[in-house]
Amino acid sequence: MHNGKARAFTNIALIKYWGKKDQQLILPMNSSLSLTLDAFYTETSVSFSKNYTEDLFYLDGRLQGEKNTQKVARLLNLARKQAGINEHAVVYSQNFVPTAAGLASSSSGLAALAGACNDALELNLSSTELSRFARKGSGSACRSIYGGFAEWQKGDSDQTSYALPVESNHWEDDLAMIFVIVNDKAKKISSRNGMQQTVETSLYYNDWLKAAETDIKTAKKAIANQDFHALGEVIEANCLKMHATTLASTPPFSYWTPDSLKAMNKVYEMRQAGQNCYFTMDAGPNVKVLCPKKDSQKIYDELQKEFSEQQLVLAHAGKGIESLETEV
Numbered sequence: 417m418h419n420g421k422a423r424a425f426t427n428i429a430l431i432k433y434w435g436k437k438d439q440q441l442i443l444p445m446n447s448s449l450s451l452t453l454d455a456f457y458t459e460t461s462v463s464f465s466k467n468y469t470e471d472l473f474y475l476d477g478r479l480q481g482e483k484n485t486q487k488v489a490r491l492l493n494l495a496r497k498q499a500g501i502n503e504h505a506v507v508y509s510q511n512f513v514p515t516a517a518g519l520a521s522s523s524s525g526l527a528a529l530a531g532a533c534n535d536a537l538e539l540n541l542s543s544t545e546l547s548r549f550a551r552k553g554s555g556s557a558c559r560s561i562y563g564g565f566a567e568w569q570k571g572d573s574d575q576t577s578y579a580l581p582v583e584s585n586h587w588e589d590d591l592a593m594i595f596v597i598v599n600d601k602a603k604k605i606s607s608r609n610g611m612q613q614t615v616e617t618s619l620y621y622n623d624w625l626k627a628a629e630t631d632i633k634t635a636k637k638a639i640a641n642q643d644f645h646a647l648g649e650v651i652e653a654n655c656l657k658m659h660a661t662t663l664a665s666t667p668p669f670s671y672w673t674p675d676s677l678k679a680m681n682k683v684y685e686m687r688q689a690g691q692n693c694y695f696t697m698d699a700g701p702n703v704k705v706l707c708p709k710k711d712s713q714k715i716y717d718e719l720q721k722e723f724s725e726q727q728l729v730l731a732h733a734g735k736g737i738e739s740l741e742t743e744v
């Protein structure tokens with residue numbers, strides 16, 4: 417029996433990963449930059465044993481069906497190959513979220529699984545190797561190896577595509593992110609399908625790639641200068657450019673709902689009134705508001721005029737992946 421357990425925190429992209437150039441290896445079309453957060457995390461344990469006859473995956477206590485088990489088995493297979501063993505595994509994964517919002521994320525989930533496999537099979541992967549391994553579970557997971565800011569350097573091969581921490585002098589500790597949960601249901605178009613459709617059909621896709629390259633440089637400069645407004649401006653614009661690609665794809669689609677627009681407008685209004693806040697959105701309708709930590713309570717209270725307490729989650733910068741003691 418080989419056991420391992422790890423905890424990984426969710427990251428939110430400030431400069432988005434949007435599009436794969438290799439579906440199998442999960443190599444991205446563009447580099448991306450994220451902030452790891454403390455509010456949402458996943459703890460995953462894995463045990464490999466000769467006594468198991470198939471791979472089983474329990475998420476939040478429930479045995480998962482074929483589709484979800486297959487995602488997990490992709491990483492299990494890679495780990496088995498690397499360790500030179502042929503044993504099936506049982507995976508227990510628990511998502512920790514501060515509300516019952518169902519904001520589980522593939523970034524923390526697949527990173528925690530990668531860490532648990534690394535420990536169980538004593539693969540002794542370096543952070544870079546662990547990031548590459550997690551990437552093959554879900555692209556965004558490669559950034560959850562690190563706390564604070566991380567950059568996923570796109571690279572052009574399995575060996576060269578991984579995340580690294582972004583030097584920030586701990587500036588992330590002065591920041592906060594407020595989640596505005598306007599819909600907690602599973603999204604209709606997964607990020608995987610959404611990005612594939614835009615790569616293949618969006619009129620704006622090439623322009624997105626050009627913009628993303630410039631935006632990541634601007635964001636890194638803003639982080640180096642600890643310039644909140646410069647960072648806020650570029651991350652909000654980057655998110656809007658990503659979402660613009662979906663409107664210009666065939667068939668056109670959007671992740672936004674009327675409540676997403678309500679939250680975005682609220683951010684504009686607060687900014688006009690002199691508050692420091694900018695939004696970002698991923699492949700779903702929820703809005704995330706970046707602000708300085710010292711202003712977060714004021715901005716939270718403002719958001720509470722439009723949204724209920726259950727819809728709002730205040731997060732701060734989170735840590736990188738951690739190994740945990742296994743129970744057996």
Ligand code: PMV
Pocket residue numbers: 428429431432433434448522523554555556557607608698699
């Ligand atoms: O790695 P995935 O399949 O969770 O895709 C993530 C895509 C976005 O959240 C929209 C952007 C990102 O960089 O996280």
